[in-house]
Amino acid sequence: MKLHELKNVAGAVHRKKRVGCGEGGGHGKTSGRGGKGQSARSGSSIRPGFEGGQMPLYRKLPHRGFNNYNHRVEIAVLNVGDLASLDAGITEINAVVLAANGLIRGGEKTVKILGDGEISRALKVTAAKFSESAKAKIEKAGGQAIVG
Structure with missing residues (x-):
């Protein structure tokens, strides 16, 4: 078909x-x-919800609870294996470089690197957060994991 x-x-x-x-x-x-x-x-x-000017039901009822949606922090999650797929000429990696290479969206500033995958070359990675395994893998390959 x-x-x-x-x-x-x-x-x-x-x-x-x-x-x-x-x-x-x-x-x-x-x-x-x-x-x-x-x-x-x-x-x-x-x-x-409009009731012809009468006080609508959703305004009569009490509002309870907390909604975190307005206060959330959007975090772009990336694995160490994704960093290995970048060009060999790139040695310093930050949010701008990741956005330019299409690994994260341009507006996402907060990046967290996770430890899935392998990395074999030395990279200087700047991100907001690192998992313990990601930090260990980057430093084992001779690179630096900078929180910033």
Whole structure:
């Protein structure tokens, strides 16, 4: 099977609803908008949870707990084996070099190096955090693991 041979399942594609084209079409007169009121007007959109000015339920109920999402620190995780895949000419590695080589996203400043994989050449690696095994492998290969 190839992409150009794919077909929709029977009943998956519906014809477009043509509103306002007479009562015989089933969507005439009010065009599926019901009677009068705010929702019958053009451009109307009422946000979810709006109760017509009455105090909404989500504001009546107490808010409890803590949400860490706003205070999180995004950490780019990288393995020692990934560092070995960089060009042989690169000896000093930091977040800018990793982003330039596509190993991390450009905006991620906090990098943690983990110990999965092997490294055979001496590298001077600057990162925010290192695991114990990663630090040991980098230093065993003759490199430096600098926290910064």
